[in-house]
Amino acid sequence: MKKRQHRLKFETVSVLDNFLECIFPPRCFVCDRLLETADIRRQRNVHAACRKKLYPVVQPYCYHCGSPLADTETEYCQNCRKHRSFVAEGRSLFVYRGAVQKSMYRFKYANRRRYARFLAEEAM
Numbered sequence: 001m002k003k004r005q006h007r008l009k010f011e012t013v014s015v016l017d018n019f020l021e022c023i024f025p026p027r028c029f030v031c032d033r034l035l036e037t038a039d040i041r042r043q044r045n046v047h048a049a050c051r052k053k054l055y056p057v058v059q060p061y062c063y064h065c066g067s068p069l070a071d072t073e074t075e076y077c078q079n080c081r082k083h084r085s086f087v088a089e090g091r092s093l094f095v096y097r098g099a100v101q102k103s104m105y106r107f108k109y110a111n112r113r114r115y116a117r118f119l120a121e122e123a124m
Contacts, residue, residue, distance in 0.1 A: 045118035053099040066092035
């Protein structure tokens, strides 16, 4: 009985998600335009052309804030060396400029909560 209730609950959530996608279709994380049906089926949250505008932060990066470093010899960026912070450690997924900067603004202030799923998947 309990297994059946769990399956019914999962199916109800799935139907609700599909219904909400009809009313609020998914949008691209970078350009905020509606995603194509093919992208949605493949569970992509970014258009192929827009993905080129994302610059992932790779080694070397600051061990404190996660910002990219130009020098492989240093462990911390200039800002972290100068200023004391109460953050133990941070990590950046993408370089914060251009399209990412605009996307993060929409995520925080234009109620684009669906971007959280994309960011979580990229972090994993």
